[in-house]
Structures are given as C-alpha cells and as structure tokens.
Amino acid sequence: MELRKTSSEKDIEKAYSRLSYVYGGFENFFEGKLRNRSLDLFNVKSGDKVLEIGFGTGYNLVELAKIAGDKGMVYGVDLTQEMINISKKRLDKNNLEKRAKLTKGNAKKLPFKNNLFDKVYISNVLEILSEKDIKRVLNEIKRVLKPKGKICVIDVAKKGYEKSLFMKFYLFLNKNFPSYTSSPIDAEIYLKKSKFKIIKKEIVKIFGFFPMQVVIGRI
Numbered sequence: 713m714e715l716r717k718t719s720s721e722k723d724i725e726k727a728y729s730r731l732s733y734v735y736g737g738f739e740n741f742f743e744g745k746l747r748n749r750s751l752d753l754f755n756v757k758s759g760d761k762v763l764e765i766g767f768g769t770g771y772n773l774v775e776l777a778k779i780a781g782d783k784g785m786v787y788g789v790d791l792t793q794e795m796i797n798i799s800k801k802r803l804d805k806n807n808l809e810k811r812a813k814l815t816k817g818n819a820k821k822l823p824f825k826n827n828l829f830d831k832v833y834i835s836n837v838l839e840i841l842s843e844k845d846i847k848r849v850l851n852e853i854k855r856v857l858k859p860k861g862k863i864c865v866i867d868v869a870k871k872g873y874e875k876s877l878f879m880k881f882y883l884f885l886n887k888n889f890p891s892y893t894s895s896p897i898d899a900e901i902y903l904k905k906s907k908f909k910i911i912k913k914e915i916v917k918i919f920g921f922f923p924m925q926v927v928i929g930r931i
C-alpha cells in the first residue's frame with residue numbers, strides 16, 4: 713500500500729493551472745539560490761541538448777537556454793497549459809524563444825525518440841507523483857537520455873530530516889492539501905532502483921532551514 717499522499721493527474725493539472733498565476737514570484741524568490749547551485753553541480757555545457765520536465769513558470773528554462781547557447785537546445789514538457797504560456801512569455805522576454813521548444817505532455821510518456829538528450833533536469837516534480845509513476849517517469853528519462861546521459865533531480869530533502877519539526881509541518885500540509893504540496897521522497901533510492909549511478913548529491917538549505925536536495929545521476 714502506498715503511504716505517501718499524492719493526487720491524480722487531473723487534480724495536479726487543475727492545481728497548477730490555478731497556481732500558475734502566483735507560482736512565478738514564489739518560485740523565483742524561493743528557489744533562485746537552489747537553481748544556481750543545481751546548475752553548477754549539473755555542469756550543463758554550451759551545445760548540450762537538455763530536457764526539463766515540469767518546468768513550471770520557466771525560470772530554469774531561461775537559465776538552461778542561456779548556458780546551452782546557440783549550439784545547444786532546450787526542450788520542455790509540462791502537463792499544464794498555463795505554465796507553458798507563462799514560460800513562453802518569459803523565454804520571449806529574454807530573446808531565447810529560438811533556443812527552447814516547449815510541449816504540453818506527460819512525463820510518463822515523453823513525446824521524444826530514444827537517446828536524444830545529454831541531460832534531463834527535473835525539479836520538484838518526482839515528489840508529487842505516486843510510486844508507480846515515479847518509476848515510469850525514470851524509465852522514460854532513461855529511454856530519452858543518450859548513453860552516459862545525466863539526470864538532475866531536485867526535491868524537498870527527506871533523508872535525515874524525518875523527525876524534524878519542519879518535516880512534520882510539511883507532511884501535515886501534504887496530508888491536508890495534497891494537490892498543492894509534495895510528498896517528499898529519497899530521490900537517491902528511486903534513482904538507484906532505476907539503475908542510475910549517483911554521481912553527486914548535495915543539500916541546499918533555503919532561508920537556512922528549508923532543506924532541498926540536488927541529486928545527480930548518470931546512466
């Protein structure tokens with residue numbers, strides 16, 4: 713039996729449609745430091761072909777497109793049309809529209825052929841999915857990554873924080889508002905189960921107390 717509290721795809725899409733109007737401000741204020749650190753650790757290079765899954769309001773896409781440069785390309789898949797509209801506007805504003813291709817789609821069935829990407833970035837998405845869907849999504853990521861391709865997973869850190877007041881409060885929110893919160897996972901365990909090799913992991917504390925984890929794996 714699944715102990716984590718997650719929502720149906722319909723409810724997730726409905727929640728992120730509503731959240732899309734406020735999520736941008738929150739995302740930038742809350743996650744700027746985390747984003748910069750994760751991109752340093754992930755070592756995205758000029759010329760890379762990168763996929764971001766569940767890109768939300770598109771801040772990461774902008775940074776990824778800047779780094780991948782003219783010779784690279786950034787692709788994005790998100791379930792929610794409003795997030796796609798907001799991200800497109802953000803890319804346009806930064807004159808990066810030609811370096812990014814965004815698609816409405818489901819991470820469980822990625823609309824890409826095999827062995828296409830050097831890197832896949834997935835931030836605050838795996839932890840909103842059920843156990844079964846996490847496994848499916850990781851298999852899809854493996855399928856679309858080139859041999860030796862890399863994955864960067866960002867999530868609320870669970871391991872080592874299970875008994876903290878912070879985690880108790882977070883799980884309380886998750887229990888009562890499952891569509892608007894996430895159910896933290898230990899991403900490393902899922903990556904290993906799906907046969908990724910872990911190459912880097914780091915905790916980044918937001919505002920000194922909110923522990924987020926960056927885990928980087930390789931096929």
Ligand SMILES: C[S@@+](CC[C@H](N)C(=O)[O-])C[C@H]1O[C@@H](n2cnc3c(N)ncnc32)[C@H](O)[C@@H]1O
Binds near residue numbers: 724765768818836
């Ligand atoms: C919590 S937000 C994360 C946004 C951004 N990545 C960040 O780190 O702030 C989750 C995003 O994933 C998208 N999403 C949720 N389930 C998805 C799925 N199965 N396939 C594709 N996108 C999904 C939602 O629409 C939303 O934009």
